Amino acid sequence: MSLFVRRQLPIVLVFVAAVLVMADYFLKIPGTGPVVKDLQNWGIILTAFSLGFGAVNLFYLHTRHISRRTPGQWPFSTWLLLMIVVFTIVGVTMGPTGPQYSWLYNSSYFALSATVYSSLGFYMTTGCYRALRARNAEAALLLVVGAIALLRNAPAVAVGVPIIIPMEAWLSAIPTTSAQRGIMIGASLGAIALGVRTMIGRETGFLGRLTEAERRG
Amino acid sequence: MLVAGRIFALGMLIALWVFIIGCMEMAKKKLPSFRKLAGLDALPEMVGRAAEMNRPVHYTTGLGELTGTVAPQLVAGLAVLGYVSELAAKYGVKIVYSVYQAQVMPLATEIMREAYIRAGKPDAFNAEDQIRYLSGEQFAYATAVQGFAERERPAANIMIGPFYAESMMFSETFFRIGSIQLAGTARGYQIPFFAVICDYLLIGEEIYAAGAYLSKDPVQCGSIQGQDLGKLIAWILMFVGVLATVAGSSIINDLLKA
Numbered sequence: 001m002s003l004f005v006r007r008q009l010p011i012v013l014v015f016v017a018a019v020l021v022m023a024d025y026f027l028k029i030p031g032t033g034p035v036v037k038d039l040q041n042w043g044i045i046l047t048a049f050s051l052g053f054g055a056v057n058l059f060y061l062h063t064r065h066i067s068r069r070t071p072g073q074w075p076f077s078t079w080l081l082l083m084i085v086v087f088t089i090v091g092v093t094m095g096p097t098g099p100q101y102s103w104l105y106n107s108s109y110f111a112l113s114a115t116v117y118s119s120l121g122f123y124m125t126t127g128c129y130r131a132l133r134a135r136n137a138e139a140a141l142l143l144v145v146g147a148i149a150l151l152r153n154a155p156a157v158a159v160g161v162p163i164i165i166p167m168e169a170w171l172s173a174i175p176t177t178s179a180q181r182g183i184m185i186g187a188s189l190g191a192i193a194l195g196v197r198t199m200i201g202r203e204t205g206f207l208g209r210l211t212e213a214e215r216r217g
Numbered sequence: 218m219l220v221a222g223r224i225f226a227l228g229m230l231i232a233l234w235v236f237i238i239g240c241m242e243m244a245k246k247k248l249p250s251f252r253k254l255a256g257l258d259a260l261p262e263m264v265g266r267a268a269e270m271n272r273p274v275h276y277t278t279g280l281g282e283l284t285g286t287v288a289p290q291l292v293a294g295l296a297v298l299g300y301v302s303e304l305a306a307k308y309g310v311k312i313v314y315s316v317y318q319a320q321v322m323p324l325a326t327e328i329m330r331e332a333y334i335r336a337g338k339p340d341a342f343n344a345e346d347q348i349r350y351l352s353g354e355q356f357a358y359a360t361a362v363q364g365f366a367e368r369e370r371p372a373a374n375i376m377i378g379p380f381y382a383e384s385m386m387f388s389e390t391f392f393r394i395g396s397i398q399l400a401g402t403a404r405g406y407q408i409p410f411f412a413v414i415c416d417y418l419l420i421g422e423e424i425y426a427a428g429a430y431l432s433k434d435p436v437q438c439g440s441i442q443g444q445d446l447g448k449l450i451a452w453i454l455m456f457v458g459v460l461a462t463v464a465g466s467s468i469i470n471d472l473l474k475a
Binding site for chain 1: 218219224226227230233234237238241282283286289292293296316318319320322323327345346348349350352353354355356357359360364368373382385386388389403408410413414420421422423424425426428430434437439440441443444447448460
């Protein structure tokens with residue numbers, strides 16, 4: 001594949017698409033709206049198409065685990081492939097919005113997803129234990145602030161020591177919000193700088209960098 | 218012609234472009250100085266540790282999509298993926314990239330393949346084994362990454378991109394198995410979770426600067442200086458806005474809404 005197709009063409013396409021989308025956002029130019037809508041639709045179609053890559057990758061990886069009987073892995077791989085086949089058959093034959101597919105989804109993935117999400121509480125508890133130790137001045141400050149926030153959310157303490165309610169509200173509304181906004185402003189500027197580098201073809205990390213042979217042409 | 222309510226934003230965007238491109242041009246003559254980013258400087262050490270322990274390196278870019286508002290974070294994560302893959306290839310370490318969005322796979326394949334070519338080991342790269350599509354569902358992806366961590370016990374875990382509730386699950390799981398960890402995200406709610414557990418952290422804008430920082434390309438590095446000028450303008454607007462509001466004027470508020 002030529003260097004033009006691999007490097008310059010993607011950059012040109014990125015530039016044109018970015019200019020069109022920005023023009024549609026900032027300017028009222030007749031005709032740009034449908035073009036941008038088409039671009040977004042292409043994105044959706046390409047995303048759906050790329051799922052095929054994912055499915056092939058899953059089958060390749062997990063059939064290998066099954067054929068090699070990888071310890072601790074192959075029964076799960078078998079189950080995964082079986083479920084992919086079952087979901088596909090039910091979705092194709094009865095429709096992905098039909099009651100059968102919905103029942104299958106809600107009874108298996110939805111329940112499991114909620115279970116995994118709820119386990120987050122335990123991860124947060126261990127993380128909290130690790131964070132709230134006064135090893136230095138900053139950690140001690142974090143400990144004090146964390147303790148205030150925790151106690152504020154314990155109803156018995158909040159009722160018994162009502163002063164803790166405005167203290168926590170002030171901490172949330174002033175120092176925390178200002179720090180968050182500072183990070184957001186910096187991140188937004190960083191994203192713009194990355195966008196400029198990408199549009200003018202200076203940021204090529206996401207395309208891979210040139211090999212020595214390509215640099216020499 | 219101009220959309221009402223977006224005029225000031227457009228003006229600011231054009232000003233930022235001018236600053237960034239101007240600084241990139243100036244950087245061709247003199248490279249600006251930067252503060253060190255410990256997390257990025259530690260990458261060779263992290264991959265080296267994996268080589269010593271004969272264990273893989275795990276890399277993921279979180280719930281990134283190429284078509285959403287978090288796309289820049291994903292692109293930033295992919296820029297670092299190329300560098301880490303090259304290091305892994307040089308040190309003879311297996312790097313596994315866990316994918317949430319299948320649309321990223323062709324890009325990731327290209328990035329990693331080229332990294333292995335740069336390292337002079339194209340045959341060592343196995344896309345099907347090293348780039349693993351896990352799931353497009355958040356918690357299925359999260360449990361798959363955790364399962365990988367428990368089974369293959371990578372020596373290093375690198376997470377750069379947009380992360381959500383799974384951030385704590387990942388960092389705790391990899392901490393428990395003894396992985397050295399670098400995390401970076403621009404999602405404010407997840408930064409504290411990473412800060413508590415991970416060994417190295419990239420906060421907000423640092424992930425966007427990562428590609429330029431690692432490339433050592435003066436022109437790319439110049440854009441970071443332009444970005445700092447943008448911060449100066451934001452700071453001036455905030456300062457003047459606070460003074461004006463205290464004085465009873467809404468001039469800056471009105472300007473921002475123009």
